[in-house]
Amino acid sequence: MAVQKDKAAIREMIARRAEQEIKSGYYVNLGIGMPTMVANYIQPDKEVVLQSENGLLGIGRSPYEHEVDPDLINAGKETVTASVGAAYCDSAESFAMIRGEHLDLAILGGMEVAENGDLANWMIPGKMIKGMGGAMDIVHGSKKVVIIMDHVNKHGDPKILKECKLPLTGKGVVDRIITDRAVMDVTDEGLKLVEIAEGWTVDEIKEQTEAELIISDELLKMPSSK
Amino acid sequence: MKQIYSSFHEAVKDIKDHSTIMVGGFGLVGIPENLILALVESNVKHLTVISNNCGVDDWGLGLLLKNKQIDKMIGSYVGENKEFERQVLAGELEVELTPQGTLAEKIRAGGAGIPAFYTPAGVGTPIAEGKEVRTFNGKEYLLQEGLTADFSLVRAFRGDRHGNLVYNKTARNFNPMMAAAGAVTIAEVEELVEPGELEADAIHTPGIYVQGLIEGQQEKRIERYTVKAEA
Numbered sequence: 001m002a003v004q005k006d007k008a009a010i011r012e013m014i015a016r017r018a019e020q021e022i023k024s025g026y027y028v029n030l031g032i033g034m035p036t037m038v039a040n041y042i043q044p045d046k047e048v049v050l051q052s053e054n055g056l057l058g059i060g061r062s063p064y065e066h067e068v069d070p071d072l073i074n075a076g077k078e079t080v081t082a083s084v085g086a087a088y089c090d091s092a093e094s095f096a097m098i099r100g101e102h103l104d105l106a107i108l109g110g111m112e113v114a115e116n117g118d119l120a121n122w123m124i125p126g127k128m129i130k131g132m133g134g135a136m137d138i139v140h141g142s143k144k145v146v147i148i149m150d151h152v153n154k155h156g157d158p159k160i161l162k163e164c165k166l167p168l169t170g171k172g173v174v175d176r177i178i179t180d181r182a183v184m185d186v187t188d189e190g191l192k193l194v195e196i197a198e199g200w201t202v203d204e205i206k207e208q209t210e211a212e213l214i215i216s217d218e219l220l221k222m223p224s225s226k
Numbered sequence: 227m228k229q230i231y232s233s234f235h236e237a238v239k240d241i242k243d244h245s246t247i248m249v250g251g252f253g254l255v256g257i258p259e260n261l262i263l264a265l266v267e268s269n270v271k272h273l274t275v276i277s278n279n280c281g282v283d284d285w286g287l288g289l290l291l292k293n294k295q296i297d298k299m300i301g302s303y304v305g306e307n308k309e310f311e312r313q314v315l316a317g318e319l320e321v322e323l324t325p326q327g328t329l330a331e332k333i334r335a336g337g338a339g340i341p342a343f344y345t346p347a348g349v350g351t352p353i354a355e356g357k358e359v360r361t362f363n364g365k366e367y368l369l370q371e372g373l374t375a376d377f378s379l380v381r382a383f384r385g386d387r388h389g390n391l392v393y394n395k396t397a398r399n400f401n402p403m404m405a406a407a408g409a410v411t412i413a414e415v416e417e418l419v420e421p422g423e424l425e426a427d428a429i430h431t432p433g434i435y436v437q438g439l440i441e442g443q444q445e446k447r448i449e450r451y452t453v454k455a456e457a
Contacts, residue, residue, distance in 0.1 A: 053326065054252040055396050062454040070255065070446035071383075071397040077253040078452035088395055090402045090430070091252070091278070092334040095327030099345065118350070128315070129323065130305025136353070137327030140346040171350030 010150070010180045013197075016041050017178050017222060018107050018148050022048055029053065029098065029138055031108035032076040034148055038107055049083070051103060053134040055094045058086025075134065095134070098141035106142035108135060110149040110177070112164040115211035117174040117186040119147060120166035132169065139170035151179035151208055158210040160184065160191070181205060183222060190214050197222040228389045229438040230418070234264035237412050237440050241377050243270050248333065248373075248404040249277040249287060250380040253306070253449050256397030257286045258381040258414035260442040265379075266293050274298040276333070276373060278326060278400055282306050285447050294318070300373070302326035306449070325353065328370050330403060335372035337406025337435070342371045378408025381444070382431070385415035386424050389433030398430060405435040414442045 015037045022028055022038075024046040030036050039059070042048055050059040052074045059074055060081035067081060074080045082088075089097075097103065112120040119139060122132040139145055153159055160177060177184045182205050183195035192214045196205060198221060206213055231237040238261060241247065247265075251257030262281075266289045273296050280299055281288030288307050290296050298320040304310050313319035324332065325347040335343055344367035348354050358369040380401040383394035391413055393401055405411045413431075418441040 052396070054255075055399050062452050064456055065453050068448070068451070068453060069395065070448050071395040073253065073255050073396055073448075073450070076450065077255075078450040079448060080452070082395070088393075088398060090393075091326070091330035091399045092403050095330050099327055099331075099347070123352075128305075128311045129321075131301065131303035131323045132325050132353075133303040134326035136325035136351060137345075137347040140349075141327075168351045170347075 011037060013224065014148050014178055014180055017183070018146060019043070021105060021107065021144070021146050021176070022046060023104070024048065026104040027051055027057070027102065029103050029106045029142065031106070031135070031138070033109050035107045035109055036074070036076055051094070051097065052080075053091070053094050053098065053138065055089050055091055056082060056086060057089065057097070058083040060086070095137050098134070098137050101141055101143060103142040105144045105146065106138050107146045107148060108138065110147040110159070112159050112161055112166050113147055113174050113177050114161050114164045115186070115191040117172040118164045119169045119174050120164040121169050123167050125167065135169050139173040144175045145173050146176045146178060147174050148178045151181040158208055161210045162212070181208065184213070187214070192216050193219065195220045195222045198224050227387050228433065228436060230387065231438055231440040234260045234440060234442065235267065237261060237438060238264045238268055240410065241265065241268065241270055244272045245270065245376045246274040246276065248375040248378040248408055249275060250378070250399065250401035250404050251286065252278050252396065252399035254282065254286050254447050256381050256393065256399050256401055257281070258379045258442075259286070259444050261379045261412060261414050262286060262289060265295070266290055269293070269295070271295050272297045274300070276300045276375060278302050278329060280304045280307050280310050282449065283309055291319070298322065300324060300329070302329050323353070330400060332370055332373040333400065333403040333407045336374040337403055340372050342369055344368065345370055373407060375404070375408045376410065378404040378411040380405050380411060380413050382413050382415045384417045384419055384424060385413050385436070385439050386419050386421045386433070387439070388421050389413070389436030389439065390424050390429045391415065391431035391436065392424055392428060393430050402431045405431045410437045411435055412437065413439045415439055416444060417441065
C-alpha cells in the first residue's frame with residue numbers, strides 16, 4: 001500500500017497531472033472545485049485560454065483586493081479577472097462555443113465513471129438536488145473530456161464502475177480519468193490503464209476498480225507531486 | 227421612445243398573480259436588484275420564474291422565495307439556497323432543472339421564434355425522460371422546446387430611451403436572451419442615457435426587445451469574494 005498523503009497533497013498531485021493534458025493553444029473549460037485548481041499549475045510557457053460558461057473567454061488570475069469587480073466572476077461565482085485579450089459573451093453564445101465543439105478540453109470532477117465513458121457527477125438520489133449547472137452541456141461539447149477524482153470513495157469503494165449507479169450526467173462522454181492512483185483511457189476495447197502512481201501495483205489498482213481494466217503495453221509511472 | 231418608469235413599483239405593477247417571468251443573472255451577477263425588491267413588495271403570488279439560479283436566502287430571487295411568491299422555478303442550479311430546499315421537500319415549490327446551456331438556448335429560441343430544437347445535453351440522463359430522442363449523423367439528441375415569458379426583468383449597465391442596452395462583463399449572461407423572450411421586457415439600467423450616446427456598433431440588446439426602462443442603483447453583492455494577496 002502506498003503511503004497515505006494528506007488531502008491537499010493528493011489534490012495537488014491530481015491537478016498537476018491534469019495540467020499535462022493542456023497543450024499550448026488550447027481553449028479549456030475547468031469545472032468547479034478541484035478542476036478550477038488546475039489553472040494554478042498551468043506552465044507559463046503554454047498559451048491557454050480558459051473558458052467560463054457564464055460568459056468569459058479568457059479567465060485571468062484572482063484579483064487583488066483593489067481590482068475586485070462584482071460584475072466579473074467565474075462559473076464557480078468567485079471574483080476573477082479577465083486575461084489580456086479576453087472576450088465576454090452571453091450565456092447562449094457561451095454554450096454555442098461549448099456545444100459546437102470549439103473547446104479543446106474540459107476537465108471536470110466526477111462521482112462515478114463507467115468503463116464505457118458514462119459519467120455521473122450531479123445528483124445523489126435522496127439528497128437535495130442542486131442542479132446540473134452546465135455540466136451536461138460541457139460533457140458533450142469538448143473535443144476531449146477528462147475527469148479528475150479520487151480513485152475510491154471515502155468508504156474505500158470503487159468509483160470507476162462497470163455501470164454507474166447514480167443518475168448520469170452524460171452517456172459515453174468521458175475520454176480519460178485521472179485519479180490519485182492511476183490514469184485510464186476509455187477506448188473502443190474498454191477501459192485501459194495507462195499510468196500508475198508511485199507506490200501502487202497493477203493488482204492493487206485492479207482491486208480498487210470495479211470496471212474491467214486493460215493494462216497498457218506501455219504502462220507509465222504517474223508523475224509524483226514533487 | 228420607450229416608457230421610462232418613475233418608480234420600481236410602477237415598473238412591475240402590471241405583473242399579476244400566475245405570471246411567468248424571466249429574471250436575468252448568473253448567481254447574483256447581473257440580476258435586476260430593484261425590480262426584484264419591488265416584486266417582493268407587490269406581493270404577487272403563484273409566479274413561474276425562469277432564471278439560471280434562485281438567488282441566496284436573503285438576496286435576489288431568494289427574497290421572492292422567502293415570501294412564498296414562487297410556485298414553480300425553472301433553472302439549472304439552485305444549490306445556494308436553504309429555503310429553496312425546504313420548500314421543494316415540503317412540496318410547496320415545483321422545480322424544473324434544465325442544463326444551463328439548454329436553458330440559455332431554450333430562452334434564445336423562444337425569443338427568436340423557434341419552437342423547439344435538438345441538443346445532445348441530457349441524452350441518457352433523467353432529464354431525457356419523456357423527451358423525443360432523435361439521431362443525427364450517428365449521435366443522439368433531445369428535443370427541447372423554446373421558452374417565452376409574460377415579463378422579462380433584465381439588468382443592463384447602460385440603456386438609452388430607445389431601449390438599446392449594453393451590459394458589463396459577466397453581468398451579461400442570460401439578460402440578452404431574456405430581453406428577447408419576454409412579451410414585456412423591463413430593463414433596470416445602471417445608467418440611462420440619451421439615444422446616440424451608446425455606440426450603435428456596440429449595442430448588445432437592440433431596443434426592439436425592450437418595452438420599458440428604469441434607472442437603478444445596484445448593491446452588487448458578491449457570493450464568493452476571492453482575492454489574491456497583495457505582494
